[in-house]
Amino acid sequence: MTFTDQLAAAWQKNNSLLCVGLDPDPAKFPAHLKGRDDAIFAFCQEIVDATADLVCSFKPQIAYFAARRAEDQLEALIAHIHDRHPGIPVILDAKRGDIGSTAEQYAVEAFDRFQADAVTVNPYMGRDSVDPYLAYPDKGVILLCRTSNPGGSDLQFLDVGGEKLYERVARLAAEQWNSSGQISLVVGATFPTEIARVRDIVGDLPLLVPGIGAQGGDIEATVNAGKTAKTTGLMINSSRAILYAGRDEDFATAARQVALETRNTINRYR
Amino acid sequence: MTFTDQLAAAWQKNNSLLCVGLDPDPAKFPAHLKGRDDAIFAFCQEIVDATADLVCSFKPQIAYFAARRAEDQLEALIAHIHDRHPGIPVILDAKRGDIGSTAEQYAVEAFDRFQADAVTVNPYMGRDSVDPYLAYPDKGVILLCRTSNPGGSDLQFLDVGGEKLYERVARLAAEQWNSSGQISLVVGATFPTEIARVRDIVGDLPLLVPGIGAQGGDIEATVNAGKTAKTTGLMINSSRAILYAGRDEDFATAARQVALETRNTINRYR
Numbered sequence: 112m113t114f115t116d117q118l119a120a121a122w123q124k125n126n127s128l129l130c131v132g133l134d135p136d137p138a139k140f141p142a143h144l145k146g147r148d149d150a151i152f153a154f155c156q157e158i159v160d161a162t163a164d165l166v167c168s169f170k171p172q173i174a175y176f177a178a179r180r181a182e183d184q185l186e187a188l189i190a191h192i193h194d195r196h197p198g199i200p201v202i203l204d205a206k207r208g209d210i211g212s213t214a215e216q217y218a219v220e221a222f223d224r225f226q227a228d229a230v231t232v233n234p235y236m237g238r239d240s241v242d243p244y245l246a247y248p249d250k251g252v253i254l255l256c257r258t259s260n261p262g263g264s265d266l267q268f269l270d271v272g273g274e275k276l277y278e279r280v281a282r283l284a285a286e287q288w289n290s291s292g293q294i295s296l297v298v299g300a301t302f303p304t305e306i307a308r309v310r311d312i313v314g315d316l317p318l319l320v321p322g323i324g325a326q327g328g329d330i331e332a333t334v335n336a337g338k339t340a341k342t343t344g345l346m347i348n349s350s351r352a353i354l355y356a357g358r359d360e361d362f363a364t365a366a367r368q369v370a371l372e373t374r375n376t377i378n379r380y381r
Numbered sequence: 382m383t384f385t386d387q388l389a390a391a392w393q394k395n396n397s398l399l400c401v402g403l404d405p406d407p408a409k410f411p412a413h414l415k416g417r418d419d420a421i422f423a424f425c426q427e428i429v430d431a432t433a434d435l436v437c438s439f440k441p442q443i444a445y446f447a448a449r450r451a452e453d454q455l456e457a458l459i460a461h462i463h464d465r466h467p468g469i470p471v472i473l474d475a476k477r478g479d480i481g482s483t484a485e486q487y488a489v490e491a492f493d494r495f496q497a498d499a500v501t502v503n504p505y506m507g508r509d510s511v512d513p514y515l516a517y518p519d520k521g522v523i524l525l526c527r528t529s530n531p532g533g534s535d536l537q538f539l540d541v542g543g544e545k546l547y548e549r550v551a552r553l554a555a556e557q558w559n560s561s562g563q564i565s566l567v568v569g570a571t572f573p574t575e576i577a578r579v580r581d582i583v584g585d586l587p588l589l590v591p592g593i594g595a596q597g598g599d600i601e602a603t604v605n606a607g608k609t610a611k612t613t614g615l616m617i618n619s620s621r622a623i624l625y626a627g628r629d630e631d632f633a634t635a636a637r638q639v640a641l642e643t644r645n646t647i648n649r650y651r
Contacts (some may be wrong), residue, residue: 115417134483160610174479182452182495207477207504209444210530216444233478235505237532254392260480262507265553276539277548283535290557295543366495 114228114251115292117200118317121167122343124198128334128381129374131162132170132204132350133188137179139355139360151176152184155360158354161363162370163283164179168346170202170319170350173211173225187225200228202319202346206255207231214243222247229253230317232298234280236243238288245293252294256280256309257300259322280307285313295319300328300347306336315339316348323353330373334380342381349373384498384521385562387470388451388587390594391437392613394468397603398651399644400589401432401443402474402620403458405534407449411632420452421446424632425460428624431633432640433466438616439590442471443495470498472589476525478503484513487493492517499523501567501589504550508558517564522564525580526550529569529592548578555583565589570598570617576606585609587616594622595645601641604650612651619643 122128135151144150159169169192176185189201196291203225207217221230221244229251232241244252256268257277267277274282277298284294300310300322309318322328327337328349337345353373357365382390392398397628405421414420429439431563436512439462442606446455466566490516499521502511514522527537527547537547544552547568570592579588583584588607592598600617607615623643627635 237535
């Protein structure tokens with residue numbers, strides 16, 4: 112099943128547009144996990160098992176694993192999601208971007224090694240830096256468009272002949288690069304006006320929207336700006352607000368509670 | 382010693398602007414290395430030891446290691462370079478780019494885990510995505526500006542109000558983001574006219590120039606366009622043409638020969 116089909120099925124089955132971001136920071140782990148060799152895996156596994164019926168996708172952020180030499184725990188985590196929660200797509204948040212021959216290696220990393228269903232990719236190097244990921248027909252490619260951070264405006268807001276750079280990226284992605292239907296876009300919840308602009312440009316293309324929760328994006332504005340006619344089309348990501356909702360042994364219960372509330376809040380505005 | 386000082390010393394000591402890119406592809410390794418558990422390390426180590434007196438830097442490309450679960454061999458390789466060839470800076474070619482809290486993790490990956498002296502970073506997400514790397518005062522940050530691949534033009538050549546996007550990146554980097562003097566830029570050898578434009582904008586800022594060798598960039602045009610008044614300022618990268626110059630047991634000797642010729646050709650035009 113393709114990433115796009117998996118995502119559509121998960122939207123429906125779990126009645127959810129929520130994506131839980133897995134950004135494991137051991138400094139914030141509950142005390143009983145500290146010191147365990149597999150603490151990162153154990154922490155994420157509990158979060159995953161407590162929220163899998165509430166989400167449309169999981170999004171592990173590879174930097175948190177790579178900084179701690181924990182690629183093996185990332186492999187185990189994604190394998191666990193596929194094994195125990197089949198049908199929930201896994202987005203590897205890696206924001207890779209390189210020339211074709213190197214991008215082929217990154218595609219092997221994301222899809223063969225880690226068995227992700229989709230990967231985030233930076234568009235700065237252009238179409239031939241994206242093609243090697245599209246060569247995997249079942250996989251999704253999620254291009255950065257309008258990122259949620261303040262500095263995102265430095266380049267993405269530049270006028271490129273009557274439209275902004277992020278709008279051009281959306282247009283290129285939707286009109287030229289997406290002949291195979293594998294592309295989605297990242298648009299930050301901190302900029303709902305831009306979510307609406309991107310939605311106008313790209314039709315029903317799925318949007319991955321980080322920035323609610325700890326980054327302060329507004330859920331109502333995000334859903335209103337980004338939903339499609341079918342009231343789907345969005346993967347609204349929350350990481351820290353869910354992962355660190357509780358700080359002791361019942362952290363996964365606390366995480367589930369916040370995930371449930373977030374999903375329901377999103378659904379209220381659909 | 383800072384990356385910038387190390388680079389300046391290596392330019393002088395080895396009388397070289399050559400950077401050898403370490404993109405290890407086991408399919409191209411000599412037969413006697415195949416099947417070894419540490420084949421990637423062994424291959425790169427021989428290349429490094431055969432060329433270390435001819436280069437101003439080494440540039441391992443992390444994708445080639447990550448695709449094969451060989452981060453441990455990358456760690457060992459960089460440690461070997463620091464141990465056996467002190468003074469030769471190591472650039473981790475990773476092209477990372479993410480929001481600040483995630484960029485902090487990538488900086489840990491590059492500088493603490495892998496002990497690189499510099500890392501390549503994608504500018505699409507703006508200044509706050511670059512700052513976490515600059516927080517390491519001895520390290521270098523090499524921003525993508527004008528990349529060597531054909532698709533590089535898709536975004537980088539867009540007009541952003543009287544100049545092209547890559548020129549704006551060069552200007553932002555040199556005039557606003559580089560107060561600490563840690564930034565260099567990537568400009569592809571396949572576009573010598575743009576190397577000259579970037580040199581005009583950024584003064585003596587070091588430029589990492591991929592694209593000679595297998596990608597076809599012209600050395601004479603590159604050196605003429607990019608050299609500074611001191612006839613330095615460049616790290617001219619060659620990977621495949623050197624790594625795979627020979628295909629049997631004396632591959633490192635063949636690599637040294639090509640590296641020597643490349644260094645001398647570069648020097649002829651300085």
